[in-house]
Amino acid sequence: MITNSIVTNMFVTMQAEYAVDMARPEPISRRDRPAKPPLSRAAILDAAVEVVHRDGAAALTMRRLASELDTGPASLYVYVRNTTELNALLIDRYLSELDLSWDGREPWRERLQRVVDDYAGLLASQPGLASAALTTWPDGPHYLDLLELLMRLLDEAGVDIETAARGVDLLLQHATASAAEWAAHATPTGQDLADLTETLDAATAERHPSLHRAGSTVFTSGTPDERTRWATTAIVNGILASGSEHPHR
Structure with a gap:
């Protein structure tokens, strides 16, 4: 009787733990997440054009651009020295339309x-x-x-x-x-x-x-x-x- 009771309790406990595990969201492996597009000067300028088109050139800052690209501002400085250089490159991008x-x-x-x-x-x-x-x-x-x-x-x-x-x-x-x-x-x-x-x-x-x-x-x-x-x-x-x-x- 004692043995049967122990076995029964263990079975109930296992069922409960299984139910909890099923309810808990499965962690997403980093390998399964879609990779972010690699940063490049062209990608930065594409994002800058979107910001200007949507909110105007006054809204364009390195911090705002980093947010658009889902990265930190420090990552942008590898490709663009500062906001002044960003504006210089951006204006040239617009001149391509002429x-x-x-x-x-x-x-x-x-x-x-x-x-x-x-x-x-x-x-x-x-x-x-x-x-x-x-x-x-x-x-x-x-x-x-x-x-x-x-x-x-x-x-x-x-x-x-x-x-x-x-x-x-x-x-x-x-x-x-x-x-x-x-x-x-x-x-x-x-x-x-x-x-x-x-x-x-x-x-x-x-x-x-x-x-x-x-x-x-x-x-x-x-x-x-x-x-x-x-x-x-x-x-x-x-x-x-x-x-x-x-x-x-």
């Missing part, structure tokens, strides 16, 4: 205007990207392609190489600043032209006679595209006057 070809058939001035317009439009299309570009030189082959095209176009116009280099810098600075300005105006908290008009209309004939005589309309008329094109034309004319080897070309 058409930077020229076969020589389109007149140089028209091609130059078109690429400057496209560049400004690209920066303005992503929140915060133009602001980042104001203080960051892009880093990569697409930026070099952009510079190469602009230098070729100014060479075709007869501009000497030093003036052309400075002219390219000025053209891109203005296009970047214009994109940043109009992108900022498009935000919910940004100023609009009504704010500027109100300020200009406050000019009095006694203190600001030239402003009062001109009126606010001359400062605010024209679309962003029209104003950018006017500025590009003015800058190019200045470049030609400053360093053109063939002024009538």
Whole structure:
């Protein structure tokens, strides 16, 4: 009887332990987990594009990017030194979307205007990207392609190489600043032209006679595209006057 009781108790205990084991979740072997994609500069830039597209360039930090990639920030520094380099690489990635070809058939001035317009439009299309570009030189082959095209176009116009280099810098600075300005105006908290008009209309004939005589309309008329094109034309004319080897070309 005692032996039977012991056997019965052991059987009941084994059943209970088995039931507990069945209820307990089975541990997942690390070998069975899907492996994370290996980190690379390309993978980091892909994730950065997603962050900018979703939340704007201002949200892009190394910590945020590490979270997107399910890794620690320290892992990213193997591929990217800091946020500044990240922005430089990211802007170059976006520049890959531009058409930077020229076969020589389109007149140089028209091609130059078109690429400057496209560049400004690209920066303005992503929140915060133009602001980042104001203080960051892009880093990569697409930026070099952009510079190469602009230098070729100014060479075709007869501009000497030093003036052309400075002219390219000025053209891109203005296009970047214009994109940043109009992108900022498009935000919910940004100023609009009504704010500027109100300020200009406050000019009095006694203190600001030239402003009062001109009126606010001359400062605010024209679309962003029209104003950018006017500025590009003015800058190019200045470049030609400053360093053109063939002024009538």
